[in-house]
Amino acid sequence: MLSLDTNLRNAMIATCVRALPEEGCGLLLGTSEGDDAFVVDVVASDNFAHSAKVYEVDPKVMLRTFRRADDEGLEVLGVFHSHTHSEAYPSPTDIRQAPDPAWHYVLVSFRELPTVVRSFHIQGETVREEDVLDRQI
């Protein structure tokens, strides 16, 4: 389960809207307990790939965010990115390039309105969807 509040959900969507027509992306910071993750911040990144079909988190944002996680006793929980014209489900590229089986992979899809946000675990070729809990603040 991925728990995040409405402001953080909206911040992810806003990052992806700003990146249009390219894919948007960023990192999720927070804490975890087993498979359950509690997002406390989302860190926007430029799409280093500058593409509507692929994304890459800016390496400078990666370094800064991992250092911040160490400093604040948090974890980098995973990554979010948008699919501008396809469903909110990991593509073969997303699955092949998923860097960490412990991560949470959030997909934001603009294929239809309202915007769809879904989260997944990717372990090897296996994709498993998880609930996204709208935490009340």
Place this chain on the structure above:
Amino acid sequence: MSALLRIPTVLRPSMGGATTLQVEGDTIGDVLGQLSREYPAVKTQLLNDDGSLHRFLNVYINDDDVRYLGGLDAPVKSNDEITLLPAVAGGAA
């Protein structure tokens, strides 16, 4: 030169579980070559078959991405901090 290496979570199981290591080498190529020999399980995550830097690995010396410092030839100085992080990429394509 002796430098401090910070290891990403995803590589730790293949590198004895440590979060940091002291490493030796005059260049990033030396350091990654040493790691590949000592921890053969991570070699394919560090280097391509032709010995070049793996596309999906980010390597930093202190605050700088080694891609802008000469890649594998980037010089390592005493007390530098080297950080390995996965490149996070994907997309609809």
